Amino acid sequence: MVIVSPLPRPVYLISSSLSIASGVLILFVAGLTVADVIQRSVFGKSILGTMEISTLVLVAIAFLGLASAEIDGRHVSVNLLESTLRPSIRQVLCVIRLLLILGIGATLVWGLVHSLTASIARSETTNGILKISIWPAKLTLLTSFSLYFFVAAFKSYNEFNFLRLQKVKE
Template identity: 30%
Template sequence: MNRILSGIQKVNLALGTFSGLLVMGLVIAVVPDVMSRSLFGLSILGASEASVLILVITVFFGLAGAQVRREHFRVVVLETQLSGGWLRAVTLVRMVICVLAAAALSWYSIRGAYTSTLRQEMSYAVIVFPLWPARIVIATGSVMLTLQYIVDLILELRGGSSHTVETIPGEGLA
């Protein structure tokens, strides 16, 4: 079981790293288009659409990796006032809510990706640009976030705080 949990975390960390690297791709897609608009009054065809796809990949592939590293924002006003059993109970309730919310997002994004892929959904703006790859990315990122929340919940239920899990790539769970 530890191998599975560690494997999910490693995949999520890899996707997070990939999404971080894609920021450079976003710059490469946006800067020439902005320069072309400024200097020549012309935009580069497809640059805007490619930027949106890169941004979607960056955000949705980065979600689960950020969760592994505990980099999401949290409001802990209540948690800082609790200790012992009450803190554990609130933590478990919060984690269950996160699992359910992420699972609902995953369910609807999978349905949307499936329908979009079957229809070969396209954007018909200045150029024809496929929308279904972005929908698949959203579904994949949502599923990986759901799996990460499940990993966190399992680790918390085992008694070890999910906040103390080693998240250094390559080390995994002991």
């Protein structure tokens, strides 16, 4: 797909940074897991809080790369049917897709903002031994999804404009 106008440079920088952070966190969780296994094998007991830390970090790992994957088109998609349609029908589908992205994105982001503020207000923590604050994981979700929905909406809008320009040339 040809993009009519490029994404703003800060979006590329932020999504790349979040993707790199996800990779670093994978290494961290892997190291923590190896250390925990060695600790259990040698000393017979686990490192305290390993499960709580790993769970929260895995949330970040799972979602930090969303926007980067959307920018590069590395997500799973099937557009066999859409690619066979006329540009005018594809334009209508772009509008529908954009409205769905905006509606779902706004609803999800609003819910995540509410969840984050409630978590901070209640000083919500994990139930394990360490009592780790949950709000950083919720902030990660909010940031990741907000950036993802921005990129998805931007790409859908660009596709609409591309099809409109293509239709004008015909």
